[in-house]
Amino acid sequence: xxxxxxxxxxxxLPPTAEDDRLNRLRLLRSRRVGVSTYRRMxxxxxxxxxxxxxxxxxxxxxxxxxxxxxxxxxxxxxxxxGRRIGARLIVQxxxxxxxxxxxxxxxxxxxxALGDLxxxxxxxxxxxxxxxxxxxxxxxxxxxxxxxxxxGYAVVSGLARGIDAAAHRATLDTGTxxxxxxxxxxxxxxxxxxxxxxxxxxxxxxxxQPPGLQPQARHxxxxxxxxxxxxxxxxxxxxxxxxxxxxTARNALDQGREVMAVPGHPFDARAxxxxxxxxxxxxxxxxxxxxxxxxxxxxxxxxxxxxxxxxASPPEPAPRSLRxxxxxxxxxxxxxxxxxxxxxxxxxxxxVRATEVGPALVDLELEGAIQRQPxxxxxxxx
Numbered sequence: 617x618x619x620x621x622x623x624x625x626x627x628x629l630p631p632t633a634e635d636d637r638l639n640r641l642r643l644l645r646s647r648r649v650g651v652s653t654y655r656r657m658x659x660x661x662x663x664x665x666x667x668x669x670x671x672x673x674x675x676x677x678x679x680x681x682x683x684x685x686x687x688x689x690x691x692x693x694x695x696x697x698g699r700r701i702g703a704r705l706i707v708q709x710x711x712x713x714x715x716x717x718x719x720x721x722x723x724x725x726x727x728x729a730l731g732d733l734x735x736x737x738x739x740x741x742x743x744x745x746x747x748x749x750x751x752x753x754x755x756x757x758x759x760x761x762x763x764x765x766x767x768g769y770a771v772v773s774g775l776a777r778g779i780d781a782a783a784h785r786a787t788l789d790t791g792t793x794x795x796x797x798x799x800x801x802x803x804x805x806x807x808x809x810x811x812x813x814x815x816x817x818x819x820x821x822x823x824x825q826p827p828g829l830q831p832q833a834r835h836x837x838x839x840x841x842x843x844x845x846x847x848x849x850x851x852x853x854x855x856x857x858x859x860x861x862x863x864t865a866r867n868a869l870d871q872g873r874e875v876m877a878v879p880g881h882p883f884d885a886r887a888x889x890x891x892x893x894x895x896x897x898x899x900x901x902x903x904x905x906x907x908x909x910x911x912x913x914x915x916x917x918x919x920x921x922x923x924x925x926x927x928a929s930p931p932e933p934a935p936r937s938l939r940x941x942x943x944x945x946x947x948x949x950x951x952x953x954x955x956x957x958x959x960x961x962x963x964x965x966x967x968v969r970a971t972e973v974g975p976a977l978v979d980l981e982l983e984g985a986i987q988r989q990p991x992x993x994x995x996x997x998x
Contacts, residue, residue: 638688638695639665640726641695641705642668642690642691645691645826649671651723657670671685672684697827698827701800702730703730703800705728706733707726708723712733712736714736716846716847717846720845722841723845724824727823728822728823728824731815731816731820731821732819735791735793738769739848739911740770741764741771741849741907742844742851743761743764743772743773743783744843744850744851744860744861744864745757745778745853745861747777748778749782750884752978752982752988753853753878755782756853757853758783758785758786759903760783760851761782762786762790763903763905764904764908765786766790766904767908769791769907770791770792771784771787771791771792771793772794772847773793773795775795776808777805779854781811783853784811788814789818791819792818792819792820793821794819794820794821794822795823795846796821797835797839798825798829799823799829804830823839824838841867841871843864845873848874848911849868850867851876852875852889852893854886854889855886855887855888856886856889857888862892875898876898876901876906876907876910877893877900877901878901879894881982941979944968944976945985948977948980951965951966952994957994958992959977977994984997
């Protein structure tokens with residue numbers, strides 16, 4: 617009698633937040649349920665639990681018999697796998713959920729996150745580019761990342777080799793977010809495994825895939841839409857005419873984000889995609905200042921330096937005139953030939969400060985007048 621009394625007078629308890637999270641995960645992991653079906657089922661049935669209950673009926677109406685949603689134990693196993701590695705599952709509506717994704721029609725309904733979740737509330741700029749990046753391209757990515765970090769932006773990229781890796785390494789201290797095509801604990805390529813572990817310690821790794829999942833080719837375009845969706849702007853540093861970076865740029869355009877590109881030499885195939893983007897209306901990015909100018913100042917600015925610190929800083933060198941710059945270019949070219957010369961030796965021969973020679977060398981590299989070789993050597997293109 618006691619058991620009958622208890623069961624008949626107490627209404628069923630409403631689902632907890634953890635129950636709802638489990639049900640949302642089950643719904644998304646169910647067979648034949650993608651992002652659009654997930655959103656439609658939630659909208660039509662009001663909750664993940666109700667959508668799960670309706671799935672077999674919906675499947676039968678579509679001609680699929682004996683349909684069963686994702687089993688509860690499978691979803692619980694995924695949650696436990698995430699807990700074991702210290703990752704957190706965030707769903708749309710959570711305080712940590714990135715608002716930038718809310719206006720994407722194909723936004724992921726949930727993300728696994730490993731690291732500092734506060735980075736998702738920071739203004740983000742995506743730096744993407746070629747996997748087989750040139751030395752100049754990786755240095756440009758690193759410079760952009762450092763300067764954007766100093767301006768208050770965090771950087772988001774895809775942990776690929778080349779441009780992505782250079783951008784992440786340069787922003788470990790100022791804020792970097794890696795979006796992976798596989799699970800948050802699966803670093804691809806394996807050569808970036810150490811970098812991935814560093815990002816998990818000081819930055820943030822996110823993925824819409826379950827922990828432990830090895831990425832497949834189809835996962836990378838889906839990953840790219842999250843990179844661009846999180847960012848206020850996508851900056852393509854180097855990209856061939858047909859590359860994944862251009863997919864990210866197209867995503868950004870569709871999502872209403874700014875698209876910017878670093879120009880390259882017309883003879884360099886790795887710059888063809890960037891030059892095409894600029895031809896088609898992308899904003900030319902010569903430095904982080906161009907990015908900041910396009911986006912406007914961010915709301916929270918960095919605190920000013922104390923007066924004594926500012927006074928101790930060395931004065932900025934006076935800008936060189938066009939005539940002085942042309943003269944320096946001519947001096948550099950006169951001292952270089954087909955035989956490689958060490959950069960530090962060139963600086964000593966010129967008797968000019970390294971801070972002035974460095975930008976001039978970059979200019980000449982972009983013009984295709986000189987080229988860098990392994991070991992810090994420079995030669996003239998003849």
